[in-house]
Amino acid sequence: MRVAVCQLNSRDDRKANLVAAEALIDRAVDAGADLVLLPEYVDYLGPAAGMPVAEPADGEVGRFFADVAARRGVWVIAGSFHEAGPDPGHTWNTTLVFDRSGTLAASYRKIHLYDVEIPGRVSYRESATVAPGDRPVVVDVEGVRVGLTICYDLRFPELYRQLASEGGAHLLVVPAAFMMHTGRDHWEVLLRARAIENQCFVAAAGQTGDHEPARTCYGRSMVVDPWGSVLSQVPDGPGFAVADLDLARLERIRAELPSLANRRM
Numbered sequence: 001m002r003v004a005v006c007q008l009n010s011r012d013d014r015k016a017n018l019v020a021a022e023a024l025i026d027r028a029v030d031a032g033a034d035l036v037l038l039p040e041y042v043d044y045l046g047p048a049a050g051m052p053v054a055e056p057a058d059g060e061v062g063r064f065f066a067d068v069a070a071r072r073g074v075w076v077i078a079g080s081f082h083e084a085g086p087d088p089g090h091t092w093n094t095t096l097v098f099d100r101s102g103t104l105a106a107s108y109r110k111i112h113l114y115d116v117e118i119p120g121r122v123s124y125r126e127s128a129t130v131a132p133g134d135r136p137v138v139v140d141v142e143g144v145r146v147g148l149t150i151c152y153d154l155r156f157p158e159l160y161r162q163l164a165s166e167g168g169a170h171l172l173v174v175p176a177a178f179m180m181h182t183g184r185d186h187w188e189v190l191l192r193a194r195a196i197e198n199q200c201f202v203a204a205a206g207q208t209g210d211h212e213p214a215r216t217c218y219g220r221s222m223v224v225d226p227w228g229s230v231l232s233q234v235p236d237g238p239g240f241a242v243a244d245l246d247l248a249r250l251e252r253i254r255a256e257l258p259s260l261a262n263r264r265m
C-alpha cells in the first residue's frame with residue numbers, strides 16, 4: 001500500500017482550503033497513492049474558534065472529501081475538521097475516513113486537547129471550544145489496520161499502545177497542526193518513538209507556515225517505518241510525500257525484536 005502525507009497551509013477561507021487539499025490529493029493519486037492523509041483542521045485554521053464553520057460529518061466538508069475519494073478511487077483520511085459538537089459552545093475535532101467509493105468507513109474525535117501555556121511562546125486552550133472524544137478507533141484499510149489519532153494525542157503513548165496492541169494497528173496516523181516552537185524539538189522524536197515502541201508505521205501530515213492569529217506550524221510531514229527510520233518527508237511549505245508500507249518488513253521486525261510480545265505489563 002502506498003501512503004501519501006499532504007502538507008497544507010489552511011487559512012480562514014474554507015473554499016480555498018478545500019480546493020488546495022483536492023489539488024494535493026490529485027497529485028498524490030497521480031503518484032500512485034492508495035491512501036492519502038491530510039492535516040488537522042484542513043477545513044479552517046483561522047482567527048475564530050471553529051463554531052462558525054462547525055457542521056455534521058455529512059455536511060459540506062464531509063461530502064466534499066467523500067466525492068474526491070470516489071472520483072479518484074482512493075482512500076482519504078480527511079485530516080480533521082470542526083464537527084458540530086455536544087453544545088453550542090463546543091465543537092469536536094474530528095477525523096473522517098472515506099474508502100475508494102466515498103463511503104464513510106470510520107471517524108475519530110481527538111481525545112487529548114491542547115491546553116498549554118508556555119510563557120511568551122505558546123498560549124492555547126483547546127478545551128475552551130472543543131469537546132474531547134472518548135473512543136480510540138482502528139479502521140481496516142484493505143488489510144492494513146490503521147489507528148487514528150490527532151496532533152497533541154502524539155504525546156500520550158498509552159493511546160498508541162492501545163491502538164497497536166488491542167486494536168492490532170499496523171499504521172498509526174497523525175493529522176496535525178503542530179506548533180513551530182514545540183515541533184522543532186519534539187515532532188520527529190515523538191513520531192519515531194511511537195513507531196519504534198509499537199513496531200508500527202507512522203504517517204503524519206502537518207499544517208505548515210503562518211496562520212492567524214499568531215500561530216506558526218512546523219510542517220515536516222513524514223512517514224516512519226516500524227524500525228523508526230524516516231521513509232519520506234515533505235520539505236517546508238505545502239506539498240506531499242509518498243511511501244510504500246511493506247507489511248512483511250513489519251512482521252519481520254516484530255519477529256526478530258519481539259518487544260511487543262515480551263511486555264510484562
Ligand SMILES: NC(=O)CCC(=O)C(=O)O
Pocket residue numbers: 040114150151152153155176177178179182183186
Ligand atoms: N494542535 C495541537 O494539538 C498542537 C500540538 C502541539 O503543537 C504540541 O506541541 O503538542
